[in-house]
Structures are given as C-alpha cells and as structure tokens.
Amino acid sequence: MDTSIAQNWLQFHSLSSFPLLTLLCAMPLGFALLALAIPDEQTSAHKAWSFVGSLVTLAVALVVLGGFDRNAVGLQQVDDYAWIPNFGARWTLGVDGLSLPLVMLTAFLMPIIFAGAWSAIDKRWKEFSIAMLVLETGMLGSLLAVDLLSFYVFWEIMLVPMYLIVGIWGGKDRIYATVKFFIYTMFGSLLMLVAILWLYQKSGGSFALAQLAALNLSDKEQTWLFAAFALAFLIKVPVFPFHTWLPDAHTEAPTPGSVVLAGVMLKLGSYGLLRFAIPLFPSAMGTFSPLLMTLAVIGIIFGALMAYVQTDVKRLVAYSSVSHLGFVMLGIVIFNEESLQGAVLQGVNHGISTGALFLLVGYLYERRHTREISEFGGIAAKMPVYAAFFVFVTMSSIALPLTNGFVGEFLIFAGSFKEGVQAVIAPVAEAGRWRNTVLVGGGIASLGVVLGAVYMLSMVRRVFFGQITNPANKALHDLDWREKTIMAILASFILWIGVYPSSWLNLSKTTVHAMVLAHRPAILQVRAPLDYKHEAIQHEHADR
C-alpha cells in the first residue's frame, strides 16, 4: 500500500477528456489578446475587461476545484499532448494537492488585484491589464506544468510582464529595481536550464518529471544538479543571501505588482523545490539539509531585524516577507508530514496576509503619497475602518491564534520539534548532528515569531495610535466601499483558514502524505542515517 502511494505521486491519476487545465491556463492570455482590440484611451473598458477576465479565470479554477478528488494520489485532470516532437517535449498539465492551493490562491487574488488597481494604477491601463493577464497565464502554467520544458517556458514567461509592471508603473528607482529583478532571476533560471538539459540527456530525450525522477544519478551529479535547481528556486523565494532583489522590487513596484509578487510569485520558489528539486534529487536534499536549514533560520531572524529598522512601511512589509518565507523554507527542509502541510498552507497564508498588507499600504500611499512611518501617527482617529483592518491583518501576519498565520506556523514548528525532539529524550551523543541542528534551528526560528510581533506592532503603534502630529494627516478620509469590500473578502479568508483550516489542509493532505512516503527515506538516509534505520524499523512494525 505504502509503496504504491509513494510510486504514484508523480504519475497520472486521471486524464482529462476536456482540456480544462489548458483552458484555465489560456484564459487570461485570451483575455489579454482581446484587450489589444480595445483602444488605449478607454481606461474604464480596460479596467472592466481585465476584471471580468480574472473572474472568468477564477470560475474555471473553481470548476477544477470541483472536479478534484482530494483522496487520490497522483496528478489529476491531466492534459497530455505532444508539443515539440523533435525535442520529446510534451504539453503536460496536471493538478494535485501541492499545486491546487496555489492555483486557487492565484485565481482568487487576481480579481482582487485588478479591483485594487483601479485607483493604484493611473496610466496606461491597456498595457497594465495585458501585462497582468499574461503574468497570470505564466503563474498558472508554472503551477500546472509537469513537463520540465513547458514548466521552464512558463517560469520565464512570468519574468517579462513583471519586469514591465515594476519598470513602467513603479516608483522613483524603478528601473534599477526591475533590471536587478530580471537579471537575478534569469541568472538562476538559466543554470537550472542547463541542469534540465543534463537530465534530458541522461533520460535519453524526455522532459517528463516522472521519468526524470526515476533516473539513477550518481551522488556527484545529484549534488550539482540540485544546486542548479535550488539556486533558481532560492532566488525566487528568496532565501538569505539571495534576497537582495526583493526589497528593491517590492518597494518600487506599484501596489498590484507587490501583491502579485508577494502573493504568488514568491511561492513558486518554494513550490518548485517541492515539485521538482526534491523529487528529482532526494539524497542531495539530504546533503543540503543542514545548509538550507541554516539559511532559512538566518532569513527568519535577519528579515525580522531588517524589517524592524525600516522607516518605509512598504519596505518593512517586504523584509517581513523574507522572514515569513524563512518559515516556509524551514517546513520544506524538515520534510515530515506536519511541516510540509504547514509549509503549503503557510504559502497560501502569506499570499493572503501580505497581499492584504500591501494593498493597505497602497491605500495609504494613494492618499498621502508617502510611506514614511514618521509622516504618520494617530491616523486611527481619522481612518477607523482602515485601522481596524490593518490591525486585523497584522494579527494574521504575526500568527495570532484564530488567524491563518497561526495554523501554518504552528504546523511548521510542530513538524520541526517532532523531528528534533528525540535529541532531548535520547542521550545527545546518540541523537546525531541533524537532530541537534533541527532543535537549535527551530529554537532560534521561534524567536522570529516574537520578533515578528515586535516589528509589526511597533509599526502599527507609530502609524495608527497616539496624537495626530502631522497636519497633513488631518484631511485623511477612510476607505470607500470598493476598498472595504476587498479587505472584507481577504479578512474573511484569514478568519476562515484560522478557525477551520481543515478545508484547506485536506486539499493537500494526501499529496503530502505520498511525498513524505516517497522521498523522506532517501533524504533521511543521507542527513540522519540513525533515524533512517529507526523509522524503517517502525514502518516494518506498522506493516505487520
């Protein structure tokens, strides 16, 4: 039973008779092409058209969700066609518990982003809506593709629209930020391309993930190929020390750009690790585990400390992303069921909460054209609804119980301490280095939660409470109905996941279970051989 689950998780569970996933992927692109026909100056038509386009995409995504069997192992609703025959490249899209939460997040965030952009974007709406819709196609495609070449193509397609969004609608230093973003990301992904081609050569001409994952690679090969894949994904996440493009890009990006960057694009890094890097090179993952663990923990603490010293609210939120994604990375590196569930869920949580924070910061910026904390103070008196939403989202960001952030971080920590706790029970000498690393790392990481509260709450205090000292803030008006609706929807999601996370956790449960069965032994064998033997014995007992 166990072995069949483990073998099947990258196989096709069900082929789709109707190319639904291709439709999902192509829908935004279709709307973008049709938007070309609308004249430039009809801004409201473009606003409406792109919003409708994203809603229709959401509807298709809901159909996908409706047809999803959450107890099945393997890829569902697969579209599999020949794409470039001379290359052996196939057009293979599929969905499973790993990608579905992120697909839903993407489809759900896009209408919100478009609605939020109505006031945030004040010029060249035609180009904006086209860029955004193409970007959505790229993101959905990267999440759905399980053929490495089509995945890579979608992965790169995301680059150009994002580059344009930051570069055209961004702030003062937008060009520096956007070129840095582009070059950084391209550097990582091109080395991944070489690795993909190496695998392709080894397999005798296939890009199919399941086939490549079954290859026999030497240790040296695994190490280098994993490094190439991981570099691309770690830059995207971003993990310390590859994070430097992120604060620049976030600060300069227009509000919708920041939301989509934080909400979805960063998750693609962690998704890529789980979907591609680890299944392809599990034992290399074991080799790299201590390093990745260290980087994740440094990222958590470093991001939090950097966030604390920022004077610009948006930059603060950007550094908080570095910190939060450190938790996601921690969950991925630990690689047991609890931590992976947490990592997948925390990806969605971060998309919702940080997306909401960026929108809120954007609202403030539209009113005052500044984001300096020192410019504000006491504005809760003038904008009570705004302040309420902001505080609520802050609670989610610092993982207060009953908000979504709590569930995700709790699961990640539960997983980490489960992995490390035997170091305490057993004599330290026997526990092995890995468990000590986990224990120490997890301990330091939990400090990050405290630091998160410190920087967020102190920012909230300085911006919202006290007396209004700056006369410019006296004329501030509160949120209008559109802004309230957007925030209300996001807030309800925060509460939903916080109070009843099972509806989301169940989506990924089976897939995560299968992933752990399939790859944890190989990872453990390298990073903690003693534990590997221990767990193997336990499994044998369980089987009897």
Next chain:
Amino acid sequence: MLHDLALITPQLILLIAALFTLVADPFLPIAASRKFWGLFGAGMSALAVVACAVLWKYGPFEMHTPAFSYHLSASGHALFFTALVSMCAMITHMSNPEYLVEQKSHYGEYYALLHFATFGMAIMVSAESLLTLFIGLEIMSMSIYVLVAFKRTSQASVEAGLKYFIMGSVASAFLLYGIAFLFGLSGGTSFIEIQRALLAPKPGQDLWLGLAVVLTGGAFLFKVAAVPLHMWTPDVYEGAPTPITGFMSSAVKAAAFGSFLKFLYAGLSGPAMASLHLPLGQVLGVFAVVTMTVGNILALTQRSIKRMLAYSAVAHAGYLLLGTIATIDDPTLGAPFLAPTGAVPFYLVGYALASLAGFAALSSLGKNGEELTTEGQLAGLSKRHPVAALALTVSVLSLAGVPPTLGFFGKLQILRDVLAVDNGKYLPHVIILVLNSVVSAYYYLKVPVAMYMRPDSKANRQYVREPSLTWAMALPALALLALGIMPGRAMNWASRSEQAIRAGTESANVAHSYAVVKGGGSAKPVAAVALEKPVAAAPVR
C-alpha cells in the same frame, strides 16, 4: 541542361530580378521608382522563397543532387539557406523605400545590388565546389561593400564601406589561397573530390593541409565576425544604412554560416583530418567562448543601439560557433556524434528574424538624413510609435533568449546538442554560454527600458511611419512569437537541412569503402565513377 536550370530556379529568379531592376530603372520616373522597386524586390524575393518551397517538396530528393557537373546543388541544405536569405531580402526590401527617401539616398541601383547580394548568397550556400562558393561569396561581398557605403553624404557610411572592402578583400584573398592549397592536394575543387582525396592521406601533406585549414577557416571566421576577426563589425554595422545592417546581420550571417557548415562538413572531414591531429571541435570551442564573451562585454557599454547590436552580432556568432561543434563530426572519431538536429540552421532562423524585426524598427526612426538610434533617442518610443517599440522589444527578447520567443528555442537546441557531445565534454562551454546570456540580458533590457520606462522627449519626435515598413517590422516579430510557441515545424526544416549535408558526406564515405572492399582501386577511379554517376543517398523528407 534543362534539369540543371530547374534546380537553380530560386537563384535564377533573384538574378532576373537584379538584371531587370538594373535595366528598367533608368526608364522609370523617380516617383514611380520610389513606389515600385521595394514592392518588386519583396515580390521577387518572395517568389524565390516559393520556388525553394516547391523544389523542397517536389524536387529530386537525392540529397546530393548536383547541377552543372558538381558545382551547384539543390540539396535540402541549399534550399533551406536559399529560402532563408531570400526571406531576409524580402523583409529588407519592404523596409527600404521610406528609409532611403528620408535619408536622401533613393536610387534604383540600390535594389539591384540587394538582389545581386541575395543571388550571391544563394549561389554560395548551394555550392558544391569551392570555386562556386568563392564566386558566390564575391558576388555577395562586392554588392554589400557598395550597399554599406550607399549613404554617400554620410561620412560614416563611406568610411564603413571602405573599411569593409579592404578587410573583406584580405579575407577573400586568404580564402582563395586556402582553396589553392586544397586544389593542390586533391586535384579538384568540388567538395566530393576533396573529400575523396583526403580519405587517402598522402605522406607529407599535413603541412599543406594545415595551411589550407588555417587560411580558409580564417576567412570564414572573418565573415561570421568571430573574435579576433570581428574588428570591422561595429563600424560597418553603425555606418551602413539601417536596413542593410539588418540584412547583413541576418542574411550575410546566415549565408556565411551556411557555407561554413557545408565546408566543415563536406570539405574538412575524414582520416586526413585525423592525421593532422587538429581537434577541430576544441579549436572552435575556444573561438566560440572568446567570441561570445568579448562580444557581450563590449556591447555592455554602447550608447548607439546599432553599435550595441553589432557587438551582439559578434556574441551570437560565438553561440553559433559553439553550435557547429555539435554539428561537425569530430575527425578523431570519424563519425558524427549526434542525429542531425539542425541546431545551427534553426538558430539562424530565429536570429535572422530577430535582427530583421529590430533593424526594421530602427529604420523607422529618424528623418531628413538623420538617424535617431541612440539609447537616449529611443526614450518614450512606446508612445510615439507603439508598433516599432513592440517589434524591437520582441526582437531583443528573442536575442536574449527569453521564452516564448524563437530565440529561446534556438539557444535551447544549441545547448542541448553541445551538451550531448561526448557525455558533457563541453559542459564548461555551455555554462559560459548561459552566463553570457545573463550578461547580454543586461544590455538588451536597456532597449525596452528606454522605450517603455523613460519619458518621451520632444526632440525625438521624428520617425517614418509607412505601411510597408510597419509590416517589415511586424511580420518577423509575429513570426518570432508564433514559431516560439510552436517551434516543431521549423525544427524539422532545419534538421532536414543538416541531414542533407551529412548525407552528402556519408555517400562519399560509402563510395570509398565500397571501392576498398572491391579490391582497392586507387582514389582516382572512384572519384571518376562517382562524378559520372552520383551515389544515391537515403532520401530524407
């Protein structure tokens, strides 16, 4: 004879177009000539493409179909490259008229020269002997020298023409000298004769063969602008009329690489090369790596977009040279590494389309004898001329190799094929190529940054907007995207082109081994037999 003529229909069409233009132009009023010649040129070039397509589909399929007693052929390789250069000529003709009128250089001879250049290329890529190859090369080069200097009032243009002429002549002389050595060694000039002679190495020939390889190889490296023979590129590209720069960067590069491949493959292979102990693949690898790195680094600092694209052309020559490693058979092994995938011809399609789109867009900028093609002058172009801005953006993205453009798949195929050689022997080269792409992204991005992200300025509000020029930039840009999404068919064509060269070589090898088995005739009778009765190779469709 008639059969022979039928096989070179595309070339004949181009020749007729050239001669007709030359003869009829004096009789045409100036206003009419401005309207007519661009259209006529585009039409005739398109007709040549159609002729290639017809021959490709219905022609005699033996890969090595010779015409005019082993001087020309209509093999898949010849047809592929003839169609490619004719397509480039078509787009160039479309972008010409308005540009020339604005630059005050509109003369009918221009079109005739362009046809002659295309004709020369078509001859060059269809050549089955070194003499025809040389004649084609000279027809092409002479026409291009004049075309480069065609803006008579511009000092830069004339200087570029002169520079190119002198340097190009030296390269031609080298080539001819090399051909002379090969003739001396083999007693013939056709590829098949040379191959046969080289199959049976004579004692003491190594020195002369080495000299021949160095001389001819140097000439080709000059034509494709490989470092250190690239010095002419930036000046010539910048000084030439912009459509001609586009034509050079697309068609001349395609023709040069097309004949280089043929020469490497059909001329320089076999045991003689092995006895020379010249690791051709590794030598080309060094040239490739140096060329791409130097090209990209020098491109980083350019302000003029034309000059920047000139250095980028050098860099692309490096990528292509790396691609040839996978194409040629390593003489030390005596057999090709790979199934013929046509990585280099395929890459050339993407590169040619990107160059055409980019330079057509640049042709539209400027008025009254002035070109506005520096980075600063592109600022805000997306507002003034959205089509040009979009075409130029697609072009540079394709050059940078960003999907879903054709340039990405070109690079992908080169990377794949080079990586496949000898179990990753060239992995360092591949990684250097990839890092070079990242460097190149930096300067390519300057173009969209200027056009989309910098504010418009009043000083730059001058451009030409004419339908045929707009199509000249839109068509290749659309093709880049369409073929970037579905590249399969173009890959097939390119791979058939490469199969054609290989089939030619293999048939020669087969003929030789057959003769050896039969009881060891000398090399001469075998060659004679083969010349009378071409060896049938496996037809590939």
